[in-house]
Amino acid sequence: MQKRLFSCLRTLQHENPLGLPRSGTPPNLRARMQRGLPEKRPIKDVKRVIAISSAKGGVGKSTVSVNLALAFARSGLRSGVLDTDIFGPSIPTLLNLEGNEPRLSSNNQLIPLTNYGLKSMSMGYLVPETSAIVWRGLMVMKALQQLLHEVEWGGLDVLVLDLPPGTGDVQLTITQQIELDGAVIVSTPQDVALKDAVRGVEMFRKVKVPILGMVQNMSAFTCPNCSTTHSIFGREGVIKKCVEMNIKLLADIPLHPSICEDADRGQPTVVAEPDSLRAQVFKDLAADLRGQLQF
Template sequence: MQQPASALFRLPAHLRTFLFRNAAVPQRYLSTSQCLRANGHENPLGLPRSGTPPNIAARMKRGLPEKRAIPNVGRVVAVSSAKGGVGKSTLAVNLALAMARSGISTGLLDTDIYGPSVPTLLNLEGLEPELDPNNRLVPLSAYGVKAMSMGFLVPQDNTIAWRGLMVQKAMNQLLFEVAWPKLDLLILDLPPGTGDVQLTIAQSIELSGAVIVSTPQNLALRDAVRGLDLFKKVNVPILGMVQNMSTFHCSECGHKHDIFGLDGARRKCDEMGIELLGDIPLHSRICVDADEGKPTVVADPHGPQAASFREIAAKVATALQLV
């Protein structure tokens, strides 16, 4: 088995065992085709040696893993942007907290293997999960939400440099080897992009829906649409889009400034026939709260920013029939 990064050897023994047990990683760096063959996929797309190609989609479907339920979890919602830097993790955390404060038992799974944000956002940095008698990770708690993240297993400033097979293995462990209590809702904070993590999740579990996050900027919206298209292709319901960092209200001059453009996400929602779940203003307090590990819904529960998060949570809960 390929040796893990040296930083991981400094982890407690029980967490090293969790991360690397049964890890199916080649002994050396292999090409994509070699990796597929090593894992029993001699002809992964089911293509014939000659003649007319068959229905490739049907062939691929036969090779996919069966979707499984996450034990003790009622509904699962993915929060995605397909682009970094648009406030997706901040939205996911505040959405989870707003749900929990409305009486919905909620968990939060940070699925970003390379750049996990949840430990910082929930002020859980440096804490390590325990293993239960069945060798499953016990989630940590913050502000009434149960949370799990790769950031709890790896030192904060260490880099994870894993190839696809190891990422898929870690993702499956985070999905199915966490001892969640009984939850009405599990929110998945997805990483940027439309790659290994997104596909592993979409092919492994039944998602109740996806929430897409974007700023009003056209560049961000292009990536958001790519993420939305991925969920449509794998038959995941789109609950709607959130327009983040929309308008800045200047406390000095009293004017409103549309830093990233005006209503780009609203127009895109109208164009694509999906719901605009809400509009989060560009406000320094949201950033400060996130950096301090006390998200806005907790830090200023009666403020206008928290109200915006609560309105989005109410719409998602209604769509999922949780209220």
């Protein structure tokens, strides 16, 4: 029997063993995107839509989203928040609406739940609180379509979209199907969070969604006893990254136990401590975005 010789000198036909390019969009995916993109459409009865993203879990994105939406409402705007995180919805907890179910309108549309003058919709209202959502991609996309297009908002000046972590199917579906007025990137100062935030920035740039700016969350902790400031998660990481990427720094939110405590008990800071410096940061953020988008 003739021996077969294996050579390690054969050149690979792609950039790595999986056949994936090291940068940019895969050519076959780019072609499919160009010929198969769905037509973008607005969310019915909503004037402005702002996406809040982090591409990283655990950086306080949902807390920022809810406090921002409440700050819009406190400024006199008809405001709403849509939780698009199918697997880990946080909005019911943050708005103290756990255990409530939305009703259906005469048009068979979901009617948002309201608390603190803010309308909201979330997958957390549609499944039991303790149930794990173990769905494959098609079910996730079906649920997302329902949240995006089958909610009767009843007329909003601004809708805040709380996006899930990552840059995958949910994010692409939203950016390709919905007319977004802009995106806000939330990150903590440390490098491990910033690396994912940069990926989020690049995703929005690829799909041509305007980036309104970045928010540095949990930036520093001031000791209530000695008034010394401690940079728990690093120092000014987001500020430096904004300069590097030519992105506006929208807000620098401190690390304060009250923000977490307020969120856990379903009374976000803008509601629980409306006159505090922490609440003022969210109000200033809302004013900045309102000025940028002129509404």
